[in-house]
Amino acid sequence: MINKILASPADAVRLIPDGAVLLTGGFINCGFADELLEALHVQGTRNLTVIANNPSVGERGMSHLLRDGRISRLICSYSRKEGTTLIEDLLESGTLALEIVPQGTLAERIRCNGAGIPGFYTRTGVGTPLAAGKEHRDFDGETYIFEPAIKADFALIRALRGDRWGNLSYDKAARNFNPVMAMSTAVTIAQVDELVDLGSIDPEHVITPGIFVQHVVATSVATRKS
Amino acid sequence: MINKILASPADAVRLIPDGAVLLTGGFINCGFADELLEALHVQGTRNLTVIANNPSVGERGMSHLLRDGRISRLICSYSRKEGTTLIEDLLESGTLALEIVPQGTLAERIRCNGAGIPGFYTRTGVGTPLAAGKEHRDFDGETYIFEPAIKADFALIRALRGDRWGNLSYDKAARNFNPVMAMSTAVTIAQVDELVDLGSIDPEHVITPGIFVQHVVATSVATRKS
Amino acid sequence: MNNLTRQQIAWRVAQDIPEGAYVNLGSGMPLTVSDYVPATREVMFHSENGLLGVGPRQAQAIKDMNLVNAGNIPVTLLPGGSFFHHCDSFVMVRGGHIDISVLGAYQVGQNGDLANWDLPQGRKAPAVGGAMDLAVGAKKVFVMMEYFAKDGSAKIVEHCNLPLTGLKCVTTAYTDIAVLDLINGKVFVRELIEGITLHTLQAETDVELHASPQLALLKPPALT
Amino acid sequence: MNNLTRQQIAWRVAQDIPEGAYVNLGSGMPLTVSDYVPATREVMFHSENGLLGVGPRQAQAIKDMNLVNAGNIPVTLLPGGSFFHHCDSFVMVRGGHIDISVLGAYQVGQNGDLANWDLPQGRKAPAVGGAMDLAVGAKKVFVMMEYFAKDGSAKIVEHCNLPLTGLKCVTTAYTDIAVLDLINGKVFVRELIEGITLHTLQAETDVELHASPQLALLKPPALT
Numbered sequence: 001m002i003n004k005i006l007a008s009p010a011d012a013v014r015l016i017p018d019g020a021v022l023l024t025g026g027f028i029n030c031g032f033a034d035e036l037l038e039a040l041h042v043q044g045t046r047n048l049t050v051i052a053n054n055p056s057v058g059e060r061g062m063s064h065l066l067r068d069g070r071i072s073r074l075i076c077s078y079s080r081k082e083g084t085t086l087i088e089d090l091l092e093s094g095t096l097a098l099e100i101v102p103q104g105t106l107a108e109r110i111r112c113n114g115a116g117i118p119g120f121y122t123r124t125g126v127g128t129p130l131a132a133g134k135e136h137r138d139f140d141g142e143t144y145i146f147e148p149a150i151k152a153d154f155a156l157i158r159a160l161r162g163d164r165w166g167n168l169s170y171d172k173a174a175r176n177f178n179p180v181m182a183m184s185t186a187v188t189i190a191q192v193d194e195l196v197d198l199g200s201i202d203p204e205h206v207i208t209p210g211i212f213v214q215h216v217v218a219t220s221v222a223t224r225k226s
Numbered sequence: 227m228i229n230k231i232l233a234s235p236a237d238a239v240r241l242i243p244d245g246a247v248l249l250t251g252g253f254i255n256c257g258f259a260d261e262l263l264e265a266l267h268v269q270g271t272r273n274l275t276v277i278a279n280n281p282s283v284g285e286r287g288m289s290h291l292l293r294d295g296r297i298s299r300l301i302c303s304y305s306r307k308e309g310t311t312l313i314e315d316l317l318e319s320g321t322l323a324l325e326i327v328p329q330g331t332l333a334e335r336i337r338c339n340g341a342g343i344p345g346f347y348t349r350t351g352v353g354t355p356l357a358a359g360k361e362h363r364d365f366d367g368e369t370y371i372f373e374p375a376i377k378a379d380f381a382l383i384r385a386l387r388g389d390r391w392g393n394l395s396y397d398k399a400a401r402n403f404n405p406v407m408a409m410s411t412a413v414t415i416a417q418v419d420e421l422v423d424l425g426s427i428d429p430e431h432v433i434t435p436g437i438f439v440q441h442v443v444a445t446s447v448a449t450r451k452s
Numbered sequence: 453m454n455n456l457t458r459q460q461i462a463w464r465v466a467q468d469i470p471e472g473a474y475v476n477l478g479s480g481m482p483l484t485v486s487d488y489v490p491a492t493r494e495v496m497f498h499s500e501n502g503l504l505g506v507g508p509r510q511a512q513a514i515k516d517m518n519l520v521n522a523g524n525i526p527v528t529l530l531p532g533g534s535f536f537h538h539c540d541s542f543v544m545v546r547g548g549h550i551d552i553s554v555l556g557a558y559q560v561g562q563n564g565d566l567a568n569w570d571l572p573q574g575r576k577a578p579a580v581g582g583a584m585d586l587a588v589g590a591k592k593v594f595v596m597m598e599y600f601a602k603d604g605s606a607k608i609v610e611h612c613n614l615p616l617t618g619l620k621c622v623t624t625a626y627t628d629i630a631v632l633d634l635i636n637g638k639v640f641v642r643e644l645i646e647g648i649t650l651h652t653l654q655a656e657t658d659v660e661l662h663a664s665p666q667l668a669l670l671k672p673p674a675l676t
Numbered sequence: 677m678n679n680l681t682r683q684q685i686a687w688r689v690a691q692d693i694p695e696g697a698y699v700n701l702g703s704g705m706p707l708t709v710s711d712y713v714p715a716t717r718e719v720m721f722h723s724e725n726g727l728l729g730v731g732p733r734q735a736q737a738i739k740d741m742n743l744v745n746a747g748n749i750p751v752t753l754l755p756g757g758s759f760f761h762h763c764d765s766f767v768m769v770r771g772g773h774i775d776i777s778v779l780g781a782y783q784v785g786q787n788g789d790l791a792n793w794d795l796p797q798g799r800k801a802p803a804v805g806g807a808m809d810l811a812v813g814a815k816k817v818f819v820m821m822e823y824f825a826k827d828g829s830a831k832i833v834e835h836c837n838l839p840l841t842g843l844k845c846v847t848t849a850y851t852d853i854a855v856l857d858l859i860n861g862k863v864f865v866r867e868l869i870e871g872i873t874l875h876t877l878q879a880e881t882d883v884e885l886h887a888s889p890q891l892a893l894l895k896p897p898a899l900t
Contacts, residue, residue: 002696002718027501027538028524030517032757051540054579066848079577087577100578103500104542104585108341111539115334116770116813117346118365123588124546127565127619130584139344165720165729165756169430172535173501174518179537199755204395205431206758207537209728211698211720228472230495241793253725254748254764255742279762280803305801313801313834322680326802329724330766337763342546342589349812353789353843356808391496391505391532399725400742405761409543425531432534433761435504437474437496437549 004216005195009039012217013108013188016040016154021049023110023155029057031174033156033191036217037061040162046070051110051150053103053177054078055087069095075150077103094127102130105147107180112149114183114212119148153186155181159208162192163199166213175207182212189215210220230392230442231421235265238415238443242266243382247275249336249381249407255283256313257400259384259417261445263287266382272296277336277376279329279403280304281313297323301376303329332371333406338375340409340438345374381407381414385434388418389425392439393432401433408438415441453647455628460672464643465554465626468594473551474544476500476586482554482644488675498550500582502541522582543627545582545589547659553590555583555624556581557597559612562659564622564634565598566595567614580617587618599627606657608632608639613616629653631670638662643670677871679852684896685820687712688867689778689850693719697775698768700724700810703747705820706778712899721785722774724806726765729757733898746806769806770815777814779807781821781849783836786883788846788858790819791838804841811842823851830881832856832863853877855894869896 006012012037017023026032034056040048041064048071055074056062065071066086072095079098081087090096101109102124112120121144124132135146157178159168168190170178182188190208195218231260232238239262242248252258260282266274267290274297281300282288291297292312298321305324307313316322327335328350347370351357361372383404385394394416398406408414416434421444456464458481466488469475476498477483489495497506499521514526521527529535544550545583548663557565566587569580588604589591601607608625625632626644630653631643641650642664654661680688681879682705690712693699700722701707710730713719723745730745731752738750745751755758768774781790790811793804811817825831832849837890848866849856855867855875865874866888 002720027522028520029503030520051667078581079578080579081577085575088575091577092575098578100580102580102584102591103582104546104589107538107542108343108546111767114771114773115767116349116772117334118368118370120343120346122546123342124585128582128584128616144344158871163756167756170535172430172516172518172529173499173503173520175535175537176501177538179386180539183764183771183773197755199756202431203729203753203758204398204433204798205428206760207430209758209764209768210756211722211728211768222537241731253746254744256744256748257723296828302481304803304805307801307802311799314799317801318799318862324802326804328804328808329762329806330770330813333762333766334770337543340547340549341543342548342653352812354808354840356804389532391661392531393534396759398740398742398753399723399727399744401759401761403762409547423531427534429529429534431503432536435534435536435540435544436532437498437504437544450892 003164004214006215006217008099009035009217011034012036012215013039013043015020015187016045018045019047021152021156022051023152023184024050024052024062025157025176025178025181026205027053027176031176031178032056032058032061033158034058034061036156036189036191037065041065047072049073051075051152053106055081057082066090071096073097075099075101077101077106100130107177109147109150110180110184117149119146119197121146148174152185153187155185155189157182157190159190159192161194161196161201162190162216163201165198166210166216167201167224168192168208168213169201169205179208182208188213189217192216192218194218229390230440231390232441232443235261235443238262238441239265239269241413244271245273246380247378248297249410250276250278250288251383251402251404251407252282253279253402257384257402257404258282258284258287259382260284260287262267262382262415262417263291264349267291267296273298275299277301277378279332281307283308292316297322299323301325301327303327303332326356330347335373335376336406336410339377343375345372347372378411379413381411383408383414383416385416385418387420387422387427388416388442389422389427391424392436392442393427394434394439395427395431396433405434408434414439415443418442420444454645456645456672457675459484461626461628463672463675464631465594465596469474469552474498474549475552475554476550476590478555478583480556482556483521483523483525485554498544500504500541500545502536502538503529503533525575542585545585548589548591550590552594553586554561554594554596555586557595557607559614560595560608560622560625561612562608562610562639563637564620566593566617566622567612568617569615583617587621592623593621595622595625597625597627598660599629608657608659610659640664642666643668644671678869680869680896681899683708683899685850685852687899688855689820698722698773699776699778700774700814702779702807704780706780707745707747707749709778711869722768724765724769726760726762727753729754735741747760757797766809769809772813772815772877774814776818777810778818778820779810781819781831782830783838784819784846785836786832786834786863787861787876789836790817790841790846791836792841792891793839807841811845816847817845819846819849821849821851823853832881832883834883857888864888866890867892869894
């Protein structure tokens with residue numbers, strides 16, 4: 001019997017070594033896998049590269065990893081963290097390397113990796129500081145730049161419901177980068193609010209088919225079923 | 227009030243001139259916009275370029291267009307039509323030009339056009355006759371070929387349910403190329419089995435958001451609502 | 453001479469959004485534009501975090517933080533709205549499916565170049581978000597800004613000297629004293645508030661201003 | 677000497693599909709492989725027209741032609757299955773998410789090259805379908821074929837002379853008389869039916885055959 005369900009966030013993050021490259025879903029503070037990131041903090045993992053739309057503004061998880069210098073490199077579209085100068089302090093002290101990527105380019109670069117596509121050409125960013133050093137090429141009289149696929153070791157994502165095959169559904173705007181990141185890596189770990197029986201998610205409404213998910217961890221054991 | 231609903235297939239295809247380039251959803255014989263294609267036949271439109279996974283094996287719609295020589299060019303992954311030598315006859319008589327594209331490459335080339343991406347690199351087809359004349363490029367020691375975006379004037383797609391904003395849901399494997407083609411062109415016309423009220427399709431379960439659909443035609447007026 | 457308030461600029465932008473348009477509102481000031489679209493006009497608001505059919509803000513009592521716009525403001529979704537993931541959201545943006553993008557601006561070049569994001573300056577962490585995608589992807593780009601920068605210079609310039617967001621992308625600039633259309637490298641003044649003439653505005657602006665054939669008075673309603 | 681029937685080749689392939697594998701079955705002969713996976717083993721069958729978790733064929737009475745596999749055969753979907761569009765389906769294929777692709781073959785090169793599609797030959801219309809994507813995208817490519825072509829030559833060849841589907845992609849060839857692993861440009865015979873030795877097979881095969889360390893008897897059950 002296929003069973004992708006792990007007992008706890010701690011069990012799940014045990015797979016993740018120092019120096020790992022992580023995709024982490026979420027937008028502003030919506031749809032982050034806070035419990036997985038928190039477990040990673042507790043585990044003491046360091047020297048992480050994190051690819052996220054933005055550093056989570058929540059109090060748990062990524063905030064703790066950043067505060068304690070566990071993240072050495074951040075690739076994001078928006079690096080500000082409301083109500084704190086944490087990012088500014090880290091950048092100033094030289095302990096955090098930062099790459100800024102336009103939001104749509106970030107999403108597509110992540111998809112590319114999961115789709116067997118080495119990168120893509122886009123008009124986004126042409127003529128701006130973010131095009132510096134990138135391959136430029138004209139198609140039909142328009143200039144594009146080449147943006148390479150982003151490769152990562154793990155995706156830590158957040159979903160609403162999940163089953164033992166790894167099928168996932170999401171809650172409203174908490175969907176954001178999560179399904180895209182799930183497709184991208186060889187090891188996707190999904191934190192779900194609720195475990196459900198196989199078939200509980202209508203096959204027409206599965207947003208992330210289980211093929212893209214290797215491990216599922218529930219944060220609410222009350223609803224656990226197998 | 228936004229109302230994308232047209233009264234009949236005939237009204238919808240009136241937009242389509244001779245010489246148009248059409249994306250048509252469907253796979254084998256599942257999910258084709260038969261009534262739109264049939265109306266196009268009745269309208270007498272000719273010199274069409276059709277991009278489809280395969281020529282429909284059904285008796286209506288695309289079969290009639292092919293039989294009467296209205297399709298001068300076919301881009302597909304699979305050109306055989308079961309139970310007939312129609313395609314062979316057309317190829318032999320020189321009235322049909324044919325381009326064969328691997329199925330996944332076809333889908334991605336269509337997506338590219340709707341995504342503002344001029345084409346993509348793929349390993350699919352490298353070393354085969356279908357790579358002839360195409361740009362080759364190595365990434366990380368692997369060889370890829372460049373496949374350009376497919377541009378079309380119209381997409382004729384088939385869905386299960388649609389509303390006046392153009393939101394669509396599909397029926398099982400009849401989904402196939404339809405949502406991908408909807409995204410790709412400036413003018414997407416959807417044949418739906420059933421018109422439903424705004425909000426009837428759960429926002430979590432909308433497969434094609436209305437932004438990708440310009441016109442909706444129902445084949446069953448019995449269920450029409452606004 | 454009454455400069456437009458921010459609300460009045462938002463109101464002015466809203467008047468130029470036609471029924472049926474697909475519109476993305478940038479964070480900050482642009483987000484208020486939806487408040488001023490006439491109730492009889494159906495407009496589809498897109499939020500790049502995966503929402504189409506964004507409705508009014510949530511009532512205080514609800515506070516569903518999984519239903520927020522790109523500015524993290526709790527919103528509602530209209531019947532007929534939809535949710536989708538980030539790649540699909542930016543297919544809409546990059547692929548030219550959004551009719552109008554409304555963005556803030558630090559500078560606008562007379563050729564339509566836009567500068568509206570921060571490279572590291574002083575201690576501020578950099579942030580570009582979806583602005584670059586919206587600038588090149590939307591069919592029209594409306595910007596909202598004060599006409600003059602804090603140093604008194606016009607924000608509409610011959611060449612932007614701040615980091616660019618996109619090239620030749622701005623269609624119209626809505627400011628506190630004028631509405632400016634950017635057409636083929638020229639700046640056309642379409643509306644001016646009472647008490648300002650094209651002549652007096654030109655005196656304080658380095659780039660050449662042209663009178664739009666539709667030159668009219670910019671007269672917003674009183675708004676709070 | 678009893679050559680395997682097509683059903684027995686399908687049975688043999690099925691034995692090499694482990695629990696939890698994501699497997700795509702090509703049209704024709706490969707589609708029957710799922711019939712022979714032990715009922716205790718959970719395997720996820722993918723169909724490139726947008727299905728994951730494909731179950732047994734539909735009972736005659738149902739006949740839902742919107743629920744078909746890539747061979748247009750009406751099938752069922754298991755609880756936990758899902759539907760998706762063609763781009764997502766080929767993200768699964770091209771992106772390396774499918775563990776095993778089972779395809780038919782006209783020829784297999786000793787380096788793993790695969791020839792299994794038709795360029796125009798005589799009056800037949802060309803068709804490639806998803807074979808090229810599956811050949812390069814799946815982690816392992818299993819092919820099913822008769823060992824000998826109609827003209828008596830072995831289908832495993834030094835260099836394919838039919839139009840190629842993919843380069844160096846075939847992992848294992850399952851035939852009516854032998855199972856062959858293709859490893860680093862060499863052909864290893866893993867199983868042989870009773871009455872055939874590596875020596876006798878070599879005599880009828882142009883490419884050099886090596887004995888696999890696991891060389892064993894290929895002995896299928898009787899199947900109808």
